[in-house]
Amino acid sequence: MEIGLIGLPNSGKTTIFNALTGRAAEVTTYTDATSKPNIAVVDVIDERITRLSEMYKPQKTTYATVQFVDFAGLARDVEGKVSFPDASIGMMRNVDTLALVVENFPNILGEASSPLDDIEQMETELLVSDLIVCERRLEKIALSHKRGQKTPASQLEEGILRKIQDCLNDGGRVTEIDLGRDEKKMVSGFQFLTGKPLLIILNSSEDTFGKNRDLLEEIGKNHTVIEFAGTFEMELPLLDDEEKQLFMEDMGIKESARDRLTRSAYELSNSISFFTVGADEVRAWNIREGQSAVEAAGAIHSDLARGFIRAECFSYDDLIACGSEKGVHDKGRFRLEGKDYIVKDGDILAIRFSV
Numbered sequence: 001m002e003i004g005l006i007g008l009p010n011s012g013k014t015t016i017f018n019a020l021t022g023r024a025a026e027v028t029t030y031t032d033a034t035s036k037p038n039i040a041v042v043d044v045i046d047e048r049i050t051r052l053s054e055m056y057k058p059q060k061t062t063y064a065t066v067q068f069v070d071f072a073g074l075a076r077d078v079e080g081k082v083s084f085p086d087a088s089i090g091m092m093r094n095v096d097t098l099a100l101v102v103e104n105f106p107n108i109l110g111e112a113s114s115p116l117d118d119i120e121q122m123e124t125e126l127l128v129s130d131l132i133v134c135e136r137r138l139e140k141i142a143l144s145h146k147r148g149q150k151t152p153a154s155q156l157e158e159g160i161l162r163k164i165q166d167c168l169n170d171g172g173r174v175t176e177i178d179l180g181r182d183e184k185k186m187v188s189g190f191q192f193l194t195g196k197p198l199l200i201i202l203n204s205s206e207d208t209f210g211k212n213r214d215l216l217e218e219i220g221k222n223h224t225v226i227e228f229a230g231t232f233e234m235e236l237p238l239l240d241d242e243e244k245q246l247f248m249e250d251m252g253i254k255e256s257a258r259d260r261l262t263r264s265a266y267e268l269s270n271s272i273s274f275f276t277v278g279a280d281e282v283r284a285w286n287i288r289e290g291q292s293a294v295e296a297a298g299a300i301h302s303d304l305a306r307g308f309i310r311a312e313c314f315s316y317d318d319l320i321a322c323g324s325e326k327g328v329h330d331k332g333r334f335r336l337e338g339k340d341y342i343v344k345d346g347d348i349l350a351i352r353f354s355v
């Protein structure tokens with residue numbers, strides 16, 4: 001999964017990136033629009049994988065990974081209006097989930113922040129950039145229709161894009177539009193920014209962290225929101241475990257920034273994990289809730305999907321309850337599932353296939 005950190009200039013994106021990754025990317029008062037984004041890949045530490053690895057003692061243990069991308073400063077024009085640099089937009093379209101970092105601490109001039117206005121402003125930016133994509137494509141389609149190149153596919157596409165355009169013009173998001181499976185496929189190539197799950201990170205100052213209930217509630221009416229204490233949490237990965245524990249308890253932080261964010265992002269994007277186990281490797285894989293056994297096979301390798309015969313399947317919970325794979329068999333919890341079986345979070349799969 002790829003999570004993109006976006007936000008107004010100086011909202012603390014790089015600070016949060018450092019808190020998430022344990023990196024020390026430069027935190028500056030002003031980065032310019034030409035700066036490259038910071039990118040880091042981190043393991044998603046899933047206790048179930050740790051436990052499976054202890055049981056199977058494989059040569060290799062592979063956790064699922066999340067890639068964090070910290071987008072460099074938005075450009076602000078002379079009137080203070082922000083816009084995304086083209087290079088950033090291109091990259092933003094490639095991430096799975098957008099995490100909007102919102103400043104909730106006084107700026108360097110000591111001025112109070114305005115989180116709700118900032119969210120609105122950023123949402124408008126996302127919407128406008130989708131609207132531009134939509135309108136450009138519609139113009140192209142209209143032109144080819146005028147030239148007599150009208151096909152069922154082009155008419156279908158036009159219809160969907162009109163729906164999207166209307167929704168955006170009404171201030172809605174692409175995620176709010178009820179699209180069928182084929183329609184979704186048709187527009188997936190546009191990678192609309194408002195079509196991606198959006199998570200709000202309220203970046204609070206150390207002294208107000210945990211005391212922003214009203215604000216969080218207000219934001220929570222329309223969004224999934226989590227609160228971070230950016231500058232404080234950026235220091236945490238640098239401490240030893242005991243110190244870290246003490247500092248976190250002191251602030252009332254129960255989980256690391258990384259764990260909080262990845263869990264929310266998984267929930268928001270309906271991601272689930274299934275596992276493969278064996279003497280060579282124990283590994284976690286991510287798919288979307290509702291995906292089938294053959295789609296899960298395809299996540300491992302396209303050959304497995306192409307030559308799919310059956311999925312051997314049992315659940316992690318049954319394995320733990322029964323103590324061993326043998327126990328799972330003895331208690332009748334071992335299953336053979338077909339192509340259309342909907343994979344559950346925590347399923348352990350082995351794909352039978354032939355190509």
Ligand SMILES: Nc1nc2c(ncn2[C@@H]2O[C@H](COP(=O)(O)OP(=O)(O)OP(=O)(O)O)[C@@H](O)[C@H]2O)c(=O)[nH]1
Binds near residue numbers: 010230232
């Ligand atoms: N008090 C306080 N200051 C913060 C916090 N997070 C960031 N800052 C400060 O805000 C300034 C900008 O932080 P960055 O993390 O570089 O912000 P950014 O969003 O990456 O900025 P650009 O990349 O330039 O858009 C720095 O001076 C940080 O020290 C925070 O949680 N509390």
Ligand SMILES: [Mg+2]
Binds near residue numbers: 015028031070072
């Ligand atoms: Mg930055």
